[in-house]
Amino acid sequence: MNVHANLTSGALLVLNSGSSSVKFTVFRVEPEGREITPLFAGQLTGIGTDARLSAKTAAREPIADESWADRDTGSVPVLLPHLISWIERHLPADLPLMAAGHRVVHGGANLHHPERITDDVLAELETLIPLAPLHQPQNVAAIKVLAESRSDLPQVACFDTAFHHAQPAHATTYAIPRHLTEAGIRRYGFHGLSYEYIARQLLATHPDLATGRVVVAHLGNGSSLCAIKDGTSIDTTMGFSVLEGVPMGTRSGGLDPGILIYLMRKFDMDVNDLERLLYHQSGLLGVSGVSNDMRVLLGSSDPHCAEAVDLFCLRVAKEVSALACSMGGIDALVFTAGIGEHSAAVRAGVCAHLEWLGIELDRARNAGDEALISTDASLPVHVMATDEEFMIARHTVDVLTNRGDARHGPAAQIEGASGSGEGCCTAPAQAQET
Ligand code: AMP
Numbered sequence: 001m002n003v004h005a006n007l008t009s010g011a012l013l014v015l016n017s018g019s020s021s022v023k024f025t026v027f028r029v030e031p032e033g034r035e036i037t038p039l040f041a042g043q044l045t046g047i048g049t050d051a052r053l054s055a056k057t058a059a060r061e062p063i064a065d066e067s068w069a070d071r072d073t074g075s076v077p078v079l080l081p082h083l084i085s086w087i088e089r090h091l092p093a094d095l096p097l098m099a100a101g102h103r104v105v106h107g108g109a110n111l112h113h114p115e116r117i118t119d120d121v122l123a124e125l126e127t128l129i130p131l132a133p134l135h136q137p138q139n140v141a142a143i144k145v146l147a148e149s150r151s152d153l154p155q156v157a158c159f160d161t162a163f164h165h166a167q168p169a170h171a172t173t174y175a176i177p178r179h180l181t182e183a184g185i186r187r188y189g190f191h192g193l194s195y196e197y198i199a200r201q202l203l204a205t206h207p208d209l210a211t212g213r214v215v216v217a218h219l220g221n222g223s224s225l226c227a228i229k230d231g232t233s234i235d236t237t238m239g240f241s242v243l244e245g246v247p248m249g250t251r252s253g254g255l256d257p258g259i260l261i262y263l264m265r266k267f268d269m270d271v272n273d274l275e276r277l278l279y280h281q282s283g284l285l286g287v288s289g290v291s292n293d294m295r296v297l298l299g300s301s302d303p304h305c306a307e308a309v310d311l312f313c314l315r316v317a318k319e320v321s322a323l324a325c326s327m328g329g330i331d332a333l334v335f336t337a338g339i340g341e342h343s344a345a346v347r348a349g350v351c352a353h354l355e356w357l358g359i360e361l362d363r364a365r366n367a368g369d370e371a372l373i374s375t376d377a378s379l380p381v382h383v384m385a386t387d388e389e390f391m392i393a394r395h396t397v398d399v400l401t402n403r404g405d406a407r408h409g410p411a412a413q414i415e416g417a418s419g420s421g422e423g424c425c426t427a428p429a430q431a432q433e434t
Pocket of ligand 1: 219220221293298342343
């Protein structure tokens, strides 16, 4: 594996690999790795069934929408090299593909920073597969395919868990026997690349808050919240897996563990039944019986849809309060990701439970998805776009140019940030679900 190349200018590929889809963003990097701007982005969906490539430029002009169903067996190892060739054909002639950065869901207890992929790092990532069996295998598979088919491309892994690694033990420890904690059954937290992006943006736009106590609500298909104090993650709602915390599109969020014992005894459910129930049949879909999509629920007159939205808002609000407690107070609340950035109704529903905390929304600002949606007298409530792909690109360049700021939390301002996830070609639909 090539571990010596440095990336100072060229094209950088960011990959977010799932079981049936691979999402990608291609960035231009120049000069000396200081500026990073998106060129185009897309996704290969339906892998294994009816593969299809779609892509758009940074200006959101479509550049591909085609069936790839005829390309062999339709597995990631077969299709990824085709995708790389397609990407290279669409790059400007003076912009060679120089490197790849990967979103990797789990860094475990040892990988706290973005890492250049070596055989040792790859081996460590494989040992973490049992901790995230639905996501980690796909991340590792993509890294291996690239290492074999394009050994000239240096690769960097960026972890969803890394931003949370400095949390105090009382936030990461479950109340279970110590030997189980020592065996790795602890709270890791996820969505770290999103929280890191927000923390860095706060430093650029609201330096007072960047050194304060902020609760960030990342509300999308996968949802979690994070308490960020002085730019560092203090506590978060997802724990050992991406199931803990608030209800999500199809995931339950936290529930009484006694339910699992009961389901196994009473309904003879096995591990696969429980996995299906908790990851794919619960959350907004389970409660509404209609959809996992917040837009559908908000547009429906079915009382079960309204119930699902109400439950979601209350659970999010309760976590805001809990995370404020973890920080000894709160100076601002930030909403981000698909629901957080675009749903005025959900933001209003959440904040209605938080008036006792000094939160009061300005109706017009909230309806307009403005950057500040609270009244002037309120504890500030912000809406910010997240951009995990940009964060991966930034880290990848920093690792490959041996720049230190990838290793020091949000202290460094985002250089060359091309804008928000919404403003560049990284459409909300880009994010692989965690
Ligand atoms: P994400 O996983 O960040 O892409 O977010 C996906 C979620 O955002 C889905 O539940 C969408 O229904 C939701 N979403 C996107 N746009 C809107 C909108 N305008 N109003 C309500 N929910 C939205």
